[in-house]
Amino acid sequence: MTNRSCVIRLSRYKNALLRLRTLNFVRVFSENLADAAGVTATQVRKDFSIFGITGNRRGGYKVDELIEQLNKILGKDKIQKFILVGMGNLGKALVQYAGFERSGIKIVAGFDIDANKWDKEGPVPICPLEELSEVIRRHEIEFGIITVPDFAAQQVLELMIPAGIRGVLNFAPICVKGPEGCVVNNINLVTELENIIYFVNASEKTQESQQ
Amino acid sequence: MTNRSCVIRLSRYKNALLRLRTLNFVRVFSENLADAAGVTATQVRKDFSIFGITGNRRGGYKVDELIEQLNKILGKDKIQKFILVGMGNLGKALVQYAGFERSGIKIVAGFDIDANKWDKEGPVPICPLEELSEVIRRHEIEFGIITVPDFAAQQVLELMIPAGIRGVLNFAPICVKGPEGCVVNNINLVTELENIIYFVNASEKTQESQQ
DNA sequence: TAGATTGTTAATCGATTAACAATC
DNA sequence: TAGATTGTTAATCGATTAACAATC
Numbered sequence: 417m418t419n420r421s422c423v424i425r426l427s428r429y430k431n432a433l434l435r436l437r438t439l440n441f442v443r444v445f446s447e448n449l450a451d452a453a454g455v456t457a458t459q460v461r462k463d464f465s466i467f468g469i470t471g472n473r474r475g476g477y478k479v480d481e482l483i484e485q486l487n488k489i490l491g492k493d494k495i496q497k498f499i500l501v502g503m504g505n506l507g508k509a510l511v512q513y514a515g516f517e518r519s520g521i522k523i524v525a526g527f528d529i530d531a532n533k534w535d536k537e538g539p540v541p542i543c544p545l546e547e548l549s550e551v552i553r554r555h556e557i558e559f560g561i562i563t564v565p566d567f568a569a570q571q572v573l574e575l576m577i578p579a580g581i582r583g584v585l586n587f588a589p590i591c592v593k594g595p596e597g598c599v600v601n602n603i604n605l606v607t608e609l610e611n612i613i614y615f616v617n618a619s620e621k622t623q624e625s626q627q
Numbered sequence: 628m629t630n631r632s633c634v635i636r637l638s639r640y641k642n643a644l645l646r647l648r649t650l651n652f653v654r655v656f657s658e659n660l661a662d663a664a665g666v667t668a669t670q671v672r673k674d675f676s677i678f679g680i681t682g683n684r685r686g687g688y689k690v691d692e693l694i695e696q697l698n699k700i701l702g703k704d705k706i707q708k709f710i711l712v713g714m715g716n717l718g719k720a721l722v723q724y725a726g727f728e729r730s731g732i733k734i735v736a737g738f739d740i741d742a743n744k745w746d747k748e749g750p751v752p753i754c755p756l757e758e759l760s761e762v763i764r765r766h767e768i769e770f771g772i773i774t775v776p777d778f779a780a781q782q783v784l785e786l787m788i789p790a791g792i793r794g795v796l797n798f799a800p801i802c803v804k805g806p807e808g809c810v811v812n813n814i815n816l817v818t819e820l821e822n823i824i825y826f827v828n829a830s831e832k833t834q835e836s837q838q
Numbered sequence: 839t840a841g842a843t844t845g846t847t848a849a850t851c852g853a854t855t856a857a858c859a860a861t862c
Numbered sequence: 863t864a865g866a867t868t869g870t871t872a873a874t875c876g877a878t879t880a881a882c883a884a885t886c
Contacts, residue, residue, distance in 0.1 A: 428802060431818075459855080471869090473867055509716035607635055609770070610634075610730075611638065668844095670878070
């Protein structure tokens, strides 16, 4: 099956392969990718088998071919266009994040209700929220990022969907819900830190009880 | 069992409860929390049972008591101190992110190798990387955030660990590895977007094949 | 009491891992 | 050929869900 974890692993394999290519690796074994992605070699081969990716028994996988196949699966055979709503600290950082452009991800425009944030001259134009729908339609954009405060997040999602957005990454600290057929992933930064705090505390307790 | 997903859900329940409390809710049913967190009522009760949280048959759970218990489990009964390394766009945004302070998470200091980033006068002092170890020890900090470029991430982790850091959230696009007993979670922003792109494309294909 | 909700056990489901035949 | 690695099947493991008794 192709669940979220499996697809996340494919991205990791691809990232590792890009690095190996810069080191002039021509072939790679499942064991190598497993080390780089922090999983087992069996897991790597199983993942590949799900997507019909094959290598050479005894000879591993050719780095170039593997990158090409993973890029195809992950939609990296073309530039993927995003819009972003909410030009707070996080929104500004993401719009400027060089890693996106480098990976074939282009944030076409940012949006905010606050006129002080508008700026059509910069490398990424920041527009009034009223123009959201028009920009999405004009550029035929399917993907969005939400970095507004919690109370505004669901409303923003409901502006995006009818304009044509089909996939959203939401950073507002609330689980927003899209209609059937719309993909929404939520990243809550506080939750991520709480998760780390929990497991550190849990391991402390385990160590104490072992003493 | 207490896996990552389970603890993430606890945070979501807590977030939903904080909202319900501002609406003056006194009691809440597993069904309500399920709706807010996007899971089933059985899942909610199962999660609570794992942590020994009990309610009243017929009467649900008392909001105040539930928040208190979840806060205890998630380590929110005290201020949790973090340091952050890498004052690029993302690092700056996180240091300024108001949601952390609001949730009892305090970033005590930021660090960078670039002298242009140093600033000891701001609300969060930004210090030279050389001072990392000393600051961690002086404030007895256990948690860190990494927002440096990929090539520097593993090195930064290895500076943090001997100074006393036991849990790390890494945003560099590489899976960094800590020693046994050190908790490391990786968030790769590009990977998160690739994941959304994949599932939108996958659902497009499903729809086409159904036509 | 009757009805509704919890708490828990057992069943199901799905993902990971182990084992190993195929084959380069 | 012998040895190493893939690709796949079957077994295991763990998480989610369903069912339902307990009880407020």
